[in-house]
Amino acid sequence: MKQPVLTGADQVATYLPYLRGKRIGMVVNQTSIIGSKPSVDSLHSLGVNIVKVFGPEHGFRGNASNGARVDDEVDAKTSIPIISLYGRNKKPSAEHLADVDLLIFDIQDVGARFYTYINTLNYIMEACAENRKELLILDRPNPNGFIVDGPILEDHLHSGIGMHKIPITHGMTIAEFAQMINGEGWGIPKNSCKLKIIKVANYTHDTPYVLPVAPSPNLNTQQSILLYPSVCLFEGTIISQGRGTYIPFTVLGAPALKGQYSFSFRPVSIKGMKEAPLHQDTDCYGLDLRKYDPNILRKTRQLNLQWLIELYKAYPDKDRFFDMSQSKEIGNFDKLAGTENLKKQIIAGVSEQAIRQSWEPGLAEYRQMRKKYLLYP
Helix, strand or coil, X not given: CCXXXXXXXXXXXXXXXXXXXXXXXXXXXXXXXXXXXXXXXXHHHCCCCEEEEEECCCCCCCCCCCCCCCCCEECCCCCCEEEECCCCCCXXXXXXXXXXXXXXXXXXXXXXXXXXXXHHHHHHHHHHHHCCCEEEEECCCCCCCCCCECCCCCHHXXXXXXXXXXXXXXXXXXXXXXXXXXXXXXXXXXXXXXXXXXXXXXXXXXXXXXXXXXXXXXXXXXXXXXXXXXXXXXXXXXCECCECEXXXXXXXXXXXXXXXXXXXXXXXXXXXXXXXXXXXXXXXXXXXXXXXXXXXXXXXXXXXXXXXXHHHHHCCCHHHCCCHHHCXXXXXXXXXXXXXXXXXHHHHCCCHHHHHHHHHHHHHHHHHHHHCCCCCC
């Protein structure tokens, strides 16, 4: 019989003795659970001396909108001080870590370059290397771990949504990614962060894994999590990805596509999800991807480029498709893609096959490098 997947956090008996007698800092959010209980609450109740919690984008309990500044506070439930890593600080200071013996990182990632938790990981590793603190990673599965695809980030497009020279989907768990940061010396001297890892049990990169907790407010279904690496590119276009609805990242559309598509949705202001969405209070026409079979992605092991090619072709005013000046809700497509080529290729009508070929030299090199850091088949 197939053994169930056990996250690093769930294997309490393996690491609890290691925490005894130490002052612990935890880098966690709402996805950091043991069983169905927040790991901070669980370990606190087991007598672990948690002196500080560090919260990333969306906050420690996961209720802040994307991009919203999060302030320091004291956790109402445990009275533990919470330091925000998505406000004044991007990484813990020497002062923050002065009374910490061991830092624990336990956050669910979704395996895409523009999802900011891998950046948080990098900053945490920098702080640990600088202050000679050990980092314990309680590893979790990557729901998109079966795909390694997309253009490799070009240096000049380095940003908050692209810090690393990796493809759009990196195909690694957070602990594997930490080993890569350490081994490649990204932001830190090579192998300068002392790492201890509790691996996921009974897991391979091909193991389907349904996330028990939404990793952020707009990734609220398994379908949205699996489509996110393909659909997030639309954040750099006039096309809404459903922010401002309760079905984000599973629909695509714009008002100008009326008459070409019968399916429609209407973005509205939703507190904690999107307060001022693109095309607010206007019907958007386009694609309903809620019934799309994500096993197609598993089979092809590729991002879906067809939706981008199709909606660009269908859009009546092509000059406006990638034009950021129309709304502050339209991001920088080149930074999302990690290259200026993709936008040029879409505009020029380059075939999907030719686009993919242009990614290949970089992808082949990345795959080779990735092999060194894998913990799972």
